Amino acid sequence: MEHLHQLSSSHLKRLRQLERKFNQNLKTEVTITDLAEILFCSERNVSKLMVSLESQGILKWLPGRGRGNHSKLTLVKNFEDALFDKIEGMVQGGKMNEAFILAQQFDCVWQFQNHLPQWLDEAKQRLKQQNTLMYVVPYSLPEWRPHLALSTRSILMIESVFDTLVRFDSEQQEIKPYLAHQVDVDGLQIRVRIRNNIQLHNGEMLTPEMVKTNFDMRCKTTHPYQILFRHLVNIEVEKQWIVFYLDQHDPVFLHLLADIHSAIFDLNSDTPVGSGAYQVERLEPHRWSLIRNTHYFAFGGHIERAEFWSSNELPISAIHVEESCWTYLDPTDSKDIIEHSGCTVLQFPHHKNVLSNEELSWIVHYSRAYVNGAEVREANSIMHCHQEKGFHLFNRGMKRPSRPVVFEVKDTHRAEIQPLLSALRRNGLDLLIKDKAGFDSPGSTDVFYDCYAFGDDIAFQYYEWLLCGDVFTRCLSNDAKKSLLSFVDALMRESISSSEFLQKLHRAEDWLIQNYYYCPLWRDHIAYRRADNVYGTDTSSMGVMTLSNMWLE
Structure with missing residues (x-):
């Protein structure tokens, strides 16, 4: 396998071409002309390619001596095994993105996702050095737009990337300012003063006008939570203040502002842009990654980078966090x-x-x-x-x-x-x-x-x-x-x-x-399974971890 880790994508491409014509572990006579046609190369390059592939442990090559003598070729490794040995070595070396790109190149992303949990355990030490959290989930990229998210699968992403005007303190059982610096309630009028030091991930500063636009959208467009804004009849901006006007007493309106579905985001962006402790680095259906926001106005995260990978196969041993659903669960079965x-x-x-x-x-x-x-x-x-x-x-x-x-x-x-x-x-x-x-x-x-x-x-x-x-x-x-x-x-x-x-x-x-x-x-x-070197994995009542609370030993 040591040789196989040095394989290039070109070597793998050549192996796949040869495998279509030759059986593994069967010595076969072949001419240079035949190999040139199979490999789509010139005859003078055939011998060089064979020597290179033999040095990688892919095949055994015995060149013919003299005119009319055929060469002999034996495939030692099949294409699929060689490819996944190569990818496994990259994963264990912490090169997750490179491994995924290689899988994409050879149209085997699905197989990559299924094998991924089994490979991750050996990558722990390298990822620890990189301060990178690996999170395996049994689903593809969840809905990230706060007002459209319907599943708990979206919560970790939304809470990491976006912020709300206020937050609910579960210990004190009260609403506290967050993006807001001050909140005043006077009957049916709620005044919220926006902090003036909030920077979005795209470098723009958060303004009261942007906040107003967010809530105007929630009142006027159709979305799953629109009915909750039925008592909000008007919104005004007064310098750094946002003023919400209600048409009746609503004891949970501040709680609505604290809900993640009311998080503030850039309405004009096709990708997640907010002000949260983490910002999006990569966004693809089966893998996405977040990096720490170095300009965060509050206490940010400990982990520099978090990679999320979609996989439907239960891992032998999770790398850091693996999420699954258990209907019949004995919580004493595992401390993890x-x-x-x-x-x-x-x-x-x-x-x-x-x-x-x-x-x-x-x-x-x-x-x-x-x-x-x-x-x-x-x-x-x-x-x-x-x-x-x-x-x-x-x-x-x-x-x-x-x-x-x-x-x-x-x-x-x-x-x-x-x-x-x-x-x-x-x-x-x-x-x-x-x-x-x-x-x-x-x-x-x-x-x-x-x-x-x-x-x-x-x-x-x-x-x-x-x-x-x-x-x-x-x-x-x-x-x-x-x-x-x-x-x-x-x-x-x-x-x-x-x-x-x-x-x-x-x-x-x-x-x-x-x-x-x-x-x-x-x-x-x-349920989640945690590696023994990841901490801060306490969950909310909804069973969701908070990325900014987590750290690697």
């Missing part, structure tokens, strides 16, 4: 596993051929019966803080659906929901399973399964889920949406604080349960 609980749910879309309440009641009853008997933690509410309030249905009538019930399940969730679906089938339910992409129309789904995770600011996260989650957007009729929105606004007006609002919101969730719009199932998990 960090556990976080989310909540899995069944949701019942609104359409013309919707199941009756009695039929939905049957599905809920037998789904909850399965949860009670399975090795999972039952969820009575989507929020853990309301778990003790129990799960109760006032409508006792139920009947088994008379037609096949169509379940929508993402490919990534198929394995975890299979035991539940098997239990429903044993109880006589005729069901079909399709991926979301396989549906011809929205009206073809009766039940869809998903999982939700929540951040540290649980009052706001609860409110956000109620109005922006799939239950609101897909399961409620227009009249039901208006009713729920009116009810939530009334709860807002009655609530002095966000904590009081959190307690009152359970009434809205219970209304969704009683009307068979959704049903909580069990607590789910997000």
